Amino acid sequence: MSDAARPATTTSPAVTVIGLGPMGQAMASAYLDRGYRVTLWNRTASRADALVERGATLAASPGQALRASDLTVLSLTHFDAMYDILEPFKEAVAGRTLVNLSSDTPEKARAGARWITELGGTHLTGGVLCPPPLIGTPDASTFYSGPREAYDTHRAALEVITGKTDYRGEDPGLAALMYQLNMAIFWPSMIAYWQAVALAGAHGLTAAEIAPYASENFAGMGHFIDFYAPRIDADNHEGDVDRSSMGLASMDHVVHTVADAGVDTAFPEAVRDIFRRVVEAGHGSDSFSRAVELMKKG
Secondary structure, X not given: OOOOOOOOOOOOOEEEEEOOOHHHHHHHHHHHHOOOEEEEEOOOHHHHHHHHHOOOEEOOOHHHHHHOOOEEEEOOOOHHHHHHHHHHHHHHXXXXXXXXXXXXXXXXXXXXXXXXXXOOOEEEEEEEOOOHHHOOOOOOEEEEEOOHHHHHHOHHHHHHHOOEEEEOOOOOHHHHHHHHXXXXXXXXXXXXXXXXXXXXXXXXXXXXXXXXXXXXXXXXXXXXXXXXXXXXHOOOOOOOOOOHHHHHHHHHHHHHHHHHOOOOOHHHHHHHHHHHHHHHHHHOOOOHHHHHHHHHHO
């Protein structure tokens, strides 16, 4: 994103951003870069200072912020924050489109969409698949779901946030589901990397030293995903390539290596426990993809 915003005019498109954490600030900045008239609101007003210096307007209340634009982007911690902020000003929701990019469950997204609809507004759920520094870039992507007409009407504005938009359908919970599916992969993967960094550090290696190998490891994961996906969909957990018993033995070695280094073993022990449960269920000779069936049963 450029530090210099295009000057907004009275004919420039308008947008409101409510919530100025790192993500909300990045979104507001991207809109300023594209010449939008940007109105802001945040509980801690000082977070808007730098954006106001660049031409944004800080609203005195959430209601004033909503009334300033037909389109409002919500960047909040969760959906409950939407109720806390907008309930006292709910009359301002009517006739406006709210794009809720807050992280929450599919059911919370559906309930939030119903609430906005009952107030006379339009709700789009979104799930952003990039960190704040990549907001406004062409290759970043966001899931959306909700009324198709609203998505089509505001698509140009949504593409300011991320150059790619992936509309998943009318159900407002679908974007939240797709987002959480990605988070279910992202957070454990990064924790696995932190585990490796901690283990490396116990042996005198730096994070920078192992970074190329970690990146290569992550890059190669696509091969495994592409290989296993059709087999799982076909209910094929044949142990012709790997076996759960082999995975259990391997994770046992990981746990002991971590323990020997004096590093916390909670995460690898949790992974080992999944392999153990698969093997104890009688699937030691099956692929470790059999864990999918175990997890489905809860």
